[in-house]
Amino acid sequence: MKKLINDPKTVVDESVEGFGLAHADLVRVSPDPLFVARAGGATTGRVGIVSGGGSGHEPLHAGFVGHGMLSAAVPGPVFTSPTPDPIVAATLAVDGGAGVLHIVKNYTGDVLNFETAADLADAEGVRVVSVIVDDDVAVKDSLFTAGRRGVAGTVFVEKVAGAAAERGDDLDAVAAVATKANSVTRTMGVALQAGIVPHAGEPSFVLADDEIEIGIGIHGEPGRERVTLEPADRIVDRLIGPILDDLPFSSGDQVLLFVNGMGGTPLVEQYIVYRRAAQVLAEKGIEVSRSLVGNYVTSLEMQGVSITVAKLDAELTELWDAPVETASLRWGR
Amino acid sequence: MKKLINDPKTVVDESVEGFGLAHADLVRVSPDPLFVARAGGATTGRVGIVSGGGSGHEPLHAGFVGHGMLSAAVPGPVFTSPTPDPIVAATLAVDGGAGVLHIVKNYTGDVLNFETAADLADAEGVRVVSVIVDDDVAVKDSLFTAGRRGVAGTVFVEKVAGAAAERGDDLDAVAAVATKANSVTRTMGVALQAGIVPHAGEPSFVLADDEIEIGIGIHGEPGRERVTLEPADRIVDRLIGPILDDLPFSSGDQVLLFVNGMGGTPLVEQYIVYRRAAQVLAEKGIEVSRSLVGNYVTSLEMQGVSITVAKLDAELTELWDAPVETASLRWGR
Amino acid sequence: MTLDLSWVTTWVDDTVAVVSDNRLRLSELDREIGDGDHGENLDRGFAAVKAKFDALPEGSTPGSALKLVATTLISTVGGASGPLLGTAYLKGAQALGDAAELDADAVVALLTAARDGVVLRGKAEVGDKTMIDAWTPAVDAATAAAASGASPAAVLRAAADAAVEGAASTEPLVARKGRASYLGDRAVGHRDPGAESSSLILIAAAEAAEATEG
Amino acid sequence: MTLDLSWVTTWVDDTVAVVSDNRLRLSELDREIGDGDHGENLDRGFAAVKAKFDALPEGSTPGSALKLVATTLISTVGGASGPLLGTAYLKGAQALGDAAELDADAVVALLTAARDGVVLRGKAEVGDKTMIDAWTPAVDAATAAAASGASPAAVLRAAADAAVEGAASTEPLVARKGRASYLGDRAVGHRDPGAESSSLILIAAAEAAEATEG
Numbered sequence A, B: 001m002k003k004l005i006n007d008p009k010t011v012v013d014e015s016v017e018g019f020g021l022a023h024a025d026l027v028r029v030s031p032d033p034l035f036v037a038r039a040g041g042a043t044t045g046r047v048g049i050v051s052g053g054g055s056g057h058e059p060l061h062a063g064f065v066g067h068g069m070l071s072a073a074v075p076g077p078v079f080t081s082p083t084p085d086p087i088v089a090a091t092l093a094v095d096g097g098a099g100v101l102h103i104v105k106n107y108t109g110d111v112l113n114f115e116t117a118a119d120l121a122d123a124e125g126v127r128v129v130s131v132i133v134d135d136d137v138a139v140k141d142s143l144f145t146a147g148r149r150g151v152a153g154t155v156f157v158e159k160v161a162g163a164a165a166e167r168g169d170d171l172d173a174v175a176a177v178a179t180k181a182n183s184v185t186r187t188m189g190v191a192l193q194a195g196i197v198p199h200a201g202e203p204s205f206v207l208a209d210d211e212i213e214i215g216i217g218i219h220g221e222p223g224r225e226r227v228t229l230e231p232a233d234r235i236v237d238r239l240i241g242p243i244l245d246d247l248p249f250s251s252g253d254q255v256l257l258f259v260n261g262m263g264g265t266p267l268v269e270q271y272i273v274y275r276r277a278a279q280v281l282a283e284k285g286i287e288v289s290r291s292l293v294g295n296y297v298t299s300l301e302m303q304g305v306s307i308t309v310a311k312l313d314a315e316l317t318e319l320w321d322a323p324v325e326t327a328s329l330r331w332g333r
Numbered sequence C, D: 001m002t003l004d005l006s007w008v009t010t011w012v013d014d015t016v017a018v019v020s021d022n023r024l025r026l027s028e029l030d031r032e033i034g035d036g037d038h039g040e041n042l043d044r045g046f047a048a049v050k051a052k053f054d055a056l057p058e059g060s061t062p063g064s065a066l067k068l069v070a071t072t073l074i075s076t077v078g079g080a081s082g083p084l085l086g087t088a089y090l091k092g093a094q095a096l097g098d099a100a101e102l103d104a105d106a107v108v109a110l111l112t113a114a115r116d117g118v119v120l121r122g123k124a125e126v127g128d129k130t131m132i133d134a135w136t137p138a139v140d141a142a143t144a145a146a147a148s149g150a151s152p153a154a155v156l157r158a159a160a161d162a163a164v165e166g167a168a169s170t171e172p173l174v175a176r177k178g179r180a181s182y183l184g185d186r187a188v189g190h191r192d193p194g195a196e197s198s199s200l201i202l203i204a205a206a207e208a209a210e211a212t213e214g
């Protein structure tokens, strides 16, 4: 394992410190308990939005802290959800009196730690509402399982919720927007090669030279099936079919098409994936009215991509278009 | 080799097609000869700016086409400079009557092909001025060699030249800004692992499990020396020392600090690098007044980073801050 | 025969050691069907517990000491296992009240409340391939042993043996909770890391009791 | 003994074949001290030349045919070698004017102008470890052969032999131009790919002339 790190134990602290130095105009870093909040502190009367989870998915979440998106991000150790303490601290720090929304990716660890944190923040008099993101169609959903995972669609949920908070919606309204955004968003991913967790020192899983994993999770959790490497267009077809069937999306829909790099796949390949995905949607009469391509929800240096399709109505489009000023997503200011 | 491609021969065409689909609000793609120009065409009386080079460095250059930056980008085959034809076509397409600046990274192939293209465009009545970017301190410079390479500093040169063109500077003034920007910019990179050129199918070079290459170029050209893997802070010291000595930078200077990912290195590591680089500059009394961190000038999925330091004066700062709206660099609108 | 605070401290010390010794093995189990951090998570948590126990407040009871384990794990482990095991210790501690001495029934109450805490948070059932597959057989065996008049140490030994078997019983299962549930059939043949670590914790409890009694 | 258009077409055909056959080897040489695309670049270019030559305009002369090679290479090869070799063919073509038959002196003029074209663009000298290390010895040998009365085919054979030696002579050199210059001492021991491909082109020229004469 070769990594640009000093010590597997200090990776997250040092990286977040660097992040704070690089983006001092946007954020403040609390080193202990570790969280990243907007520079300038809480805005009185505005709903705060906190998200977080294991590190290794950068720019998620700290890269989305700023005007029009998150109020704070809580980075856990690599691929391990943060404990309740920093979540509570971040929640208290961003509360402007209007309560705080927790946006939580659906992993047992994240859900349980945010749940505990929400109880504790409540006990401190801060009202917390939680929205669970579970956009990954690769996983079979049922009452008796852990349910679907939260993956790249989290960016969409965080963006529109942030815009709703920025325009002054109250906590229930912001939560309703986030819930709606999650409900219209579907994602599926593929891995060609695993990333390496610093303290593990070896790949999270091993794929043969001609194998790919369809339906991969963002921690390298296995997906639906391993298949032999195919041309990109065929792989895209394997991802987008289940996505479109699931909601279902239909002709005439307006959508956001989001091709997300997992960290180690060059942009040149991500756009090849985008091309085919756009073709498939066009064939089905689905109109791509907004798009996003790049490394937004990564899995360290994993090679692979995910495709997210989110159905847009007028409100979600407006909230997506609203100004945002964060380290990794910025427009309108 | 596992890649999300259909065919090594169609990688660039399909990727650029996907890029055009994803960013139809910003750009138009000319498929043959292949170039990417701003949507909306040339602006009468404004200087056009064309850059280009081998593909595989995305988002450079097409990701920087748009308001306040490039007028057009000409992507060659992977790691191979484009021929003169598409450069000429792009040059003619973006000329608004005020002439066109060519921003060329200093590689023999790029220089020769752009030179030929400039001659041909001149013959068509379009005045072309060329600025060569050669920010890489890893390479010994001399009249008798090919000279320094153009690497990540290209982003800085393209940004400030684009802003100068946008505010209405004439061709000589825009070229002067670009020349000044290049002259105050220094870069050095490190590779932990090579990327794989699609048609080659194997890594451009091989590093042992504990080896890194200091002074790497963006096509995987070898650098100054191979050393044993060290902690990130020591590696940063190896990069930033020669950078600061070269100009030289001195106490009291204001600079842009730009940590650039080579494609396969996660952001979490890039910020660890940024942290140390910022520490070193602070120790020397050099003020980081602007910063940039991310994958901007890549080498496919190469693992590694480069560090760029550019000395800012009031004009360069203003031009850096000016609004820009491109696929990969955006602020102020 | 009863157990007191010294049993708790010995149990905690032994757990710290066994978790540290098994760190890589537990993460390896987790790499096979999860995300490979389980040993790391617990080791971080129990190292923090050890630091707290090095300065255990005067007048601690078994219950207050176990509560300290709980809050420390909740604050330091993260992941799924942090809140789950933390809640186990928390509910177990609450079941003990401020008793200074624990008889066999108190031990059963401790284990039962601990297991119920995990279920409360994680909603898993036996057969879901989670730490519950170690805890529930352990609680059942402990209950039976206490009913037949066993000593606290013997109750814990029965629980530990059942937990070991329970951990082994996860191997043929498909997971329905936690990360391994994403694997479907591919989890078959692998042991659940949380069930394994829970069995180690319960073995440590039995050994500590035997050492204290002996 | 003179050479005419059929020599040019045979030369081009042979070059297309030899470049295609050596594509991987040339790229391998380039991978060692450059960016690994030289074979690919030339193959793309000469495949395009072949397509153009399949429909060579009526009334072509050696000069106009070589100019077509030049413009096609410039438009399709890219990289450093595209403009350099393109300019070589362009200047060589210009040196021939509209002559239909080439004697030994014309061949020397062709090679000299080609070499000068490469120098004009690339500013390399002998010893810089570039294609000039093949071209300049080739020009010198051709000049000497013509002076001693050799046939065009013999002039080209002398050029080819010298180019082969020149390509080999690049191995011990440190590069001062092109990508290999970034390598410093590490380029030592590797043959320059552009010198090698130039020697292949000149061998093809000699063989085509021998076949035409023979």
Ligand SMILES: Nc1ncnc2c1ncn2[C@@H]1O[C@H](COP(=O)(O)OP(=O)(O)O)[C@@H](O)[C@H]1O
Residues within 6 Å of the ligand: A079, A080, A081, A108, A109, A110, C030, C034, C035, C036, C037, C038, C041, C042, C078, C079, C080, C081, C082, C084, C118, C121, C122, C123, C124, C129, C130, C131, C132, C177, C178, C179, C192, C193, C194, C195
């Ligand atoms: N819902 C649940 N109920 C009980 N135990 C669970 C549940 N989900 C996960 N676990 C346990 O947690 C263990 C994984 O813990 P750990 O690896 O530390 O956390 P994470 O999965 O967040 O990385 C699993 O092996 C399993 O025993």
Ligand SMILES: Nc1ncnc2c1ncn2[C@@H]1O[C@H](COP(=O)(O)OP(=O)(O)O)[C@@H](O)[C@H]1O
Residues within 6 Å of the ligand: B079, B080, B081, B108, B109, B110, D030, D034, D035, D036, D037, D038, D041, D042, D078, D079, D080, D081, D082, D084, D118, D121, D122, D123, D124, D129, D130, D131, D132, D177, D178, D179, D192, D193, D194, D195
């Ligand atoms: N300045 C120069 N003068 C002459 N030949 C050069 C010069 N620079 C490079 N070359 C030749 O070009 C060859 C490399 O060509 P190629 O690999 O196709 O282009 P690139 O280096 O752009 O990838 C080198 O082997 C060398 O012979």
Ligand SMILES: [Mg+2]
Residues within 6 Å of the ligand: A079, A080, A081, A109, C035, C037, C079, C080
């Ligand atoms: Mg985990």
Ligand SMILES: [Mg+2]
Residues within 6 Å of the ligand: B079, B080, B081, B109, D035, D037, D079, D080
């Ligand atoms: Mg090249």
Ligand SMILES: [Mg+2]
Residues within 6 Å of the ligand: C030, C034, C035, C036, C037, C038, C079
């Ligand atoms: Mg785990």
Ligand SMILES: [Mg+2]
Residues within 6 Å of the ligand: D030, D034, D035, D036, D037, D038, D079
């Ligand atoms: Mg080359």
